[in-house]
Structures are given as C-alpha cells and as structure tokens.
Amino acid sequence: KTQVEQSPQSLVVRQGENCVLQCNYSVTPDNHLRWFKQDTGKGLVSLTVLVDQKDKTSNGRYSATLDKDAKHSTLHITATLLDDTATYICVVGDRGSALGRLHFGAGTQLIVIP
Amino acid sequence: EAAVTQSPRNKVTVTGGNVTLSCRQTNSHNYMYWYRQDTGHGLRLIHYSYGAGNLQIGDVPDGYKATRTTQEDFFLLLELASPSQTSLYFCASSDRQTEVFFGKGTRLTVV
Numbered sequence: 505k506t507q508v509e510q511s512p513q514s515l516v517v518r519q520g521e522n523c524v525l526q527c528n529y530s531v532t533p534d535n536h537l538r539w540f541k542q543d544t545g546k547g548l549v550s551l552t553v554l555v556d557q558k559d560k561t562s563n564g565r566y567s568a569t570l571d572k573d574a575k576h577s578t579l580h581i582t583a584t585l586l587d588d589t590a591t592y593i594c595v596v597g598d599r600g601s602a603l604g605r606l607h608f609g610a611g612t613q614l615i616v617i618p
Numbered sequence: 619e620a621a622v623t624q625s626p627r628n629k630v631t632v633t634g635g636n637v638t639l640s641c642r643q644t645n646s647h648n649y650m651y652w653y654r655q656d657t658g659h660g661l662r663l664i665h666y667s668y669g670a671g672n673l674q675i676g677d678v679p680d681g682y683k684a685t686r687t688t689q690e691d692f693f694l695l696l697e698l699a700s701p702s703q704t705s706l707y708f709c710a711s712s713d714r715q716t717e718v719f720f721g722k723g724t725r726l727t728v729v
Contacts, residue, residue: 508660536716545706547722555716593660600714608660 507531508609510594516615517584525612527577527594535600537570539579540593542611548593551579584616621645624709624721631699631728639694639724641709647719649712650692652676652684654705655723661708667692699728 508529517523527537536555540548552561554570554577561568565584570577581588594609621644631637643650649668653661663676665684673684681703683695696703704727712718 545725548720553716600716606718610658610660
C-alpha cells in the first residue's frame with residue numbers, strides 16, 4: 505500500500521504564478537520529511553527538510569510546511585520560473601538513523617509555461 | 619562536497635543479458651542503497667548495505683544481486699536481465715537519514 509500520496513499528479517502554471525504541492529502520508533513513525541526536485545531523467549536535488557512536529561522552512565522561492573499530527577506537508581513555490589519545470593518528490597523518513605527506511609511519493613510533475 | 623558517482627549513465631542490453639551497475643561514494647558513509655524509479659511509482663529500494671561485505675534485502679529484490687566490495691563501492695548485478703527491469707536506477711549513500719546523497723542515475727533499457 506502506498507504510504508506517501510502526492511497531489512496533484514501534475515500541474516501546469518504560467519511563469520510568475522505561485523503554486524502549492526501537497527503530500528499526505530501514513531508512515532509511522534515519521535522522523536522527518538524532505539522535498540526533492542528532479543529534472544526529467546536526472547538525479548534528486550534536496551530542496552528542504554522538515555523535522556519538527558509543526559515545522560516551516562524557507563529556501564528562496566521555496567517554502568514548506570509540515571504538520572505531523574495531520575501527517576501532511578505542503579511545498580509552496582512563488583513566482584515560478586521556466587526552470588522550475590520538474591518533478592517534485594516528497595520523502596518521509598521513519599528514523600533518524602540510516603537503519604530506517606525512506607518512503608517515497610510518486611511525485612508531482614510541474615510544468616511552467618511562458 | 620558529498621559525491622555519489624554512478625556508471626554507466628546509460629545502458630542497453632538484451633533480454634537474458636548480464637549487467638553490472640556501479641556506484642562509488644566518497645563521503646565515508648557506511649550505508650549505501652540501490653533504488654529503482656518507474657513512472658507512477660516512488661523510488662523503490664532494491665538492496666542496501668551497511669559496510670563492506672554486508673548486504674541487506676530491500677523491498678523489490680527479485681532478479682537482482684548486489685555486492686559491497688569496499689566502503690566506497692556498491693554494485694548491482696542483473697544476471698538474466700528482463701524487460702521488466704527497464705528502469706532508472708539510483709544509488710545513494712548516508713550515515714543518517716537526514717543526510718542522504720543520491721547519484722545522478724543510470725538508465726537501463728532491456729530489449
């Protein structure tokens with residue numbers, strides 16, 4: 505059973521618009537949550553990691569929230585650029601140590617058009 | 619800077635063929651992982667290792683072998699490749715879950 509669900513599956517926005525990506529999960533325990541950006545056929549680039557029960561992070565035009573009570577995270581991208589076109593992947597870690605497992609969502613495909 | 623290097627980056631083989639994917643990390647990490655990524659699925663764990671000579675089975679191990687020869691090197695072996703193993707493969711290393719570094723991926727096509 506999929507333990508990390510992302511929505512929407514795909515999203516098209518115009519350059520300059522803002523967008524919000526959602527991640528819901530059932531992983532227990534939930535030690536931390538990370539958002540990755542993946543360009544088509546390329547590797548994963550970490551955008552941010554959230555750790556606290558109710559956490560917020562900001563990294564340039566990317567900001568994210570985590571609510572462990574709701575098992576829900578959002579990734580906000582402001583003033584989108586054409587280079588933001590990519591797949592955004594939500595990953596939940598069930599431990600802090602490397603012995604734990606990482607649980608991957610299938611990703612949200614974001615397409616930014618001129 | 620953390621580094622995980624995969625080779626080859628692209629590989630095409632025939633059904634029944636023998637393939638070895640290589641991964642080298644220079645992060646002095648104990649843990650290394652092999653994942654596959656397919657459309658509609660998140661990354662799925664094939665095998666992992668917590669040190670030279672150690673091998674642990676992941677979630678989708680069927681059809682794959684792996685070997686960790688040194689702390690730096692982790693290999694994924696497909697001895698009788700099948701079309702269902704056509705995928706994008708990622709190697710990763712870590713010592714803590716909050717610090718995981720991924721390679722750039724190997725695209726394998728089995729025809």
